[in-house]
Amino acid sequence: MTVTLDGVPAGATFTSTTERAAAATRRRRLRIGLIAAGAYLTVLLVAVLWPAALAPGDPLAADPLNVLAAPDGSHWFGTDNLGRDVWTRVVHGAGHSITIAVAATAVAVTGGVLLGLLAGLSHRIADETLSRTLDALSAFPTLLLAMLFIAITGPGTVSLIIAIGLVTLPRHARVVRGLTQLVRRSGYVEQAVTFGLSRPRLVLRHILPNAIGPIPVLAVIGLGEAVLIAAGLSFLGMGPQPPSPEWGAMLSEGRNYLHIAWWITILPGLAVTATVVSLTVLGRHWQARLDGRHR
Amino acid sequence: MGRPPLRSVLRRVAAGVVVLWVAATTAYLALLAAPGDTVDTLIGDGVDTPQIRADIIAEWGLDRPAVVQYLDYLWRLVHGDLGRSYLLQRPVAEVIGEQLAPTLILSVAAATLGVLLALIIAVVTAGDRRPWLRRLSSGTELLLVSTPSFLIGLVLLSVLSFRFGLFPVAGGADLRALVLPTITLALPIAGLLAQVLRDGVDRALDEPFVLTARSRGLTERVVLARHALRHALLPAVTLAGWLFGTLLGGAVIIEQVFGRPGLGQVTLNAVTSKDMPVVLAVVTLSAAVYVVVNTAADLVSLVIDPRLRRS
Numbered sequence: 001m002t003v004t005l006d007g008v009p010a011g012a013t014f015t016s017t018t019e020r021a022a023a024a025t026r027r028r029r030l031r032i033g034l035i036a037a038g039a040y041l042t043v044l045l046v047a048v049l050w051p052a053a054l055a056p057g058d059p060l061a062a063d064p065l066n067v068l069a070a071p072d073g074s075h076w077f078g079t080d081n082l083g084r085d086v087w088t089r090v091v092h093g094a095g096h097s098i099t100i101a102v103a104a105t106a107v108a109v110t111g112g113v114l115l116g117l118l119a120g121l122s123h124r125i126a127d128e129t130l131s132r133t134l135d136a137l138s139a140f141p142t143l144l145l146a147m148l149f150i151a152i153t154g155p156g157t158v159s160l161i162i163a164i165g166l167v168t169l170p171r172h173a174r175v176v177r178g179l180t181q182l183v184r185r186s187g188y189v190e191q192a193v194t195f196g197l198s199r200p201r202l203v204l205r206h207i208l209p210n211a212i213g214p215i216p217v218l219a220v221i222g223l224g225e226a227v228l229i230a231a232g233l234s235f236l237g238m239g240p241q242p243p244s245p246e247w248g249a250m251l252s253e254g255r256n257y258l259h260i261a262w263w264i265t266i267l268p269g270l271a272v273t274a275t276v277v278s279l280t281v282l283g284r285h286w287q288a289r290l291d292g293r294h295r
Numbered sequence: 296m297g298r299p300p301l302r303s304v305l306r307r308v309a310a311g312v313v314v315l316w317v318a319a320t321t322a323y324l325a326l327l328a329a330p331g332d333t334v335d336t337l338i339g340d341g342v343d344t345p346q347i348r349a350d351i352i353a354e355w356g357l358d359r360p361a362v363v364q365y366l367d368y369l370w371r372l373v374h375g376d377l378g379r380s381y382l383l384q385r386p387v388a389e390v391i392g393e394q395l396a397p398t399l400i401l402s403v404a405a406a407t408l409g410v411l412l413a414l415i416i417a418v419v420t421a422g423d424r425r426p427w428l429r430r431l432s433s434g435t436e437l438l439l440v441s442t443p444s445f446l447i448g449l450v451l452l453s454v455l456s457f458r459f460g461l462f463p464v465a466g467g468a469d470l471r472a473l474v475l476p477t478i479t480l481a482l483p484i485a486g487l488l489a490q491v492l493r494d495g496v497d498r499a500l501d502e503p504f505v506l507t508a509r510s511r512g513l514t515e516r517v518v519l520a521r522h523a524l525r526h527a528l529l530p531a532v533t534l535a536g537w538l539f540g541t542l543l544g545g546a547v548i549i550e551q552v553f554g555r556p557g558l559g560q561v562t563l564n565a566v567t568s569k570d571m572p573v574v575l576a577v578v579t580l581s582a583a584v585y586v587v588v589n590t591a592a593d594l595v596s597l598v599i600d601p602r603l604r605r606s
């Protein structure tokens with residue numbers, strides 16, 4: 001689902017200078033938002049690929065003499081109940097959280113594109129069966145369906161990835177199915193058929209590239225949602241198990257010390273929020289560009 | 296407002312029933328796919344003799360062909376029999392029934408608050424009258440939908456309960472304990488709904504009928520509330536199914552954060568102890584609620600917008 005922010009409507013003509021100035025201000029503001037999101041995501045990428053560059057310490061190193069220390073110069077984000085540095089854990093935790101979200105989104109996109117293509121190319125009965133199954137999958141609340149899956153497989157990183165991938169798959173499949181049906185009836189595909197192209201070649205070269213147009217944008221926005229679902233599930237203890245510094249798990253551990261040390265819980269939580277906000281801003285901007293609108 | 300033709304009503308109801316059937320079947324397949332022997336799960340740490348195993352197989356009807364068991368499951372489901380909990384050895388319907396009330400109260404309160412907030416925000420910030428307010432609310436909405444709901448709850452707990460002692464930290468008994476969980480669950484809903492509603496109001500404000508209304512000398516408030524908002528409600532109605540899913544899923548986590556009794560606790564226990572009949576029942580029930588709400592929303596849309604009756 002796309003929720004558009006206030007923007008300049010497509011094909012708007014600016015009659016007065018004040019309107020033009022207002023549009024310019026809006027664009028500048030959006031650019032600032034985009035730059036901030038890009039900067040945060042760059043830092044995040046560094047944290048995932050090379051955490052030691054941002055936090056050289058060991059995320060599991062306990063310091064019994066320095067437990068529950070409030071944020072200060074030596075510990076930016078304070079320390080937790082075992083004296084572990086929260087900043088180091090947040091930075092190293094990015095690897096866990098982002099990897100889970102990226103892998104889950106990859107599962108969703110791959111599965112969604114395959115199923116969507118299959119449904120879009122199939123004849124009525126097969127298409128109807130697939131589409132109804134996807135409808136049924138999206139009838140379950142995402143979180144509960146993911147929990148059902150984890151109840152079967154047991155908690156852990158891999159089950160978490162597959163569960164999130166599975167519950168976010170239907171939307172990709174639906175988009176690809178719709179576009180496939182549109183594309184296969186278009187003039188150039190019919191022409192390619194008359195030229196006697198083989199079916200696999202037709203699908204791979206002509207239908208697929210045109211049916212997956214909106215998928216990258218959907219994937220970026222879906223990535224943010226995957227981060228959210230992953231945090232929720234591992235908060236409930238269904239993801240990576242402690243002492244692994246995964247964001248949701250950190251929130252769950254820190255919860256018991258909320259009344260004396262808010263930073264153990266709230267600061268990793270803000271990392272989650274900032275990630276999702278940045279991904280959403282990026283995704284929406286990209287979407288707007290695709291729609292041919294400048295905002 | 297005319298009556299929608301019977302055919303399009305029936306088509307939507309039939310589609311809902313099909314989705315429900317597929318959902319129930321998916322849930323049943325999940326039960327079959329669960330690793331481990333059902334008999335082992337049922338015995339647990341109890342005495343394990345061939346006689347006991349045979350008794351259990353006979354009692355639960357596990358020796359029948361899979362197709363018969365599946366049809367029996369569907370038959371019982373249609374009659375409201377959700378099976379028996381492995382762990383508690385009680386009918387699942389009973390277990391869920393006991394815990395339904397607190398979750399229902401929380402969900403209804405949160406939905407009401409969320410929808411109200413969204414309506415107010417959308418009407419106040421739509422149009423170009425107060426650009427700074429609009430920016431502020433757009434930013435806040437983005438923040439709310441991007442924050443894990445439990446983090447909102449933890450922040451509220453940290454500030455209002457621990458710092459200022461305004462609300463109880465945990466529990467579900469009195470009304471005061473309901474305030475923070477309700478707000479926590481309502482805020483993300485308000486965030487998303489407000490975006491959709493404002494978008495609709497904005498689009499409606501560009502329509503000729505708004506110009507007509509203004510030219511009739513109606514005040515801006517009446518134009519907004521009576522003409523533009525009504526137009527914006529249609530896309531919001533289609534979100535009703537999503538809303539219920541969010542409420543149910545959200546309640547599981549929020550109840551955990553605030554230590555409230557309810558379906559969340561039941562579900563979580565069932566998931567961690569692999570009590571599949573309970574997990575299946577919760578999941579199937581939530582799918583049923585979603586389908587019913589969605590079908591109802593479809594029918595409401597049919598009534599509101601006659602254009603949808605074609606096709």
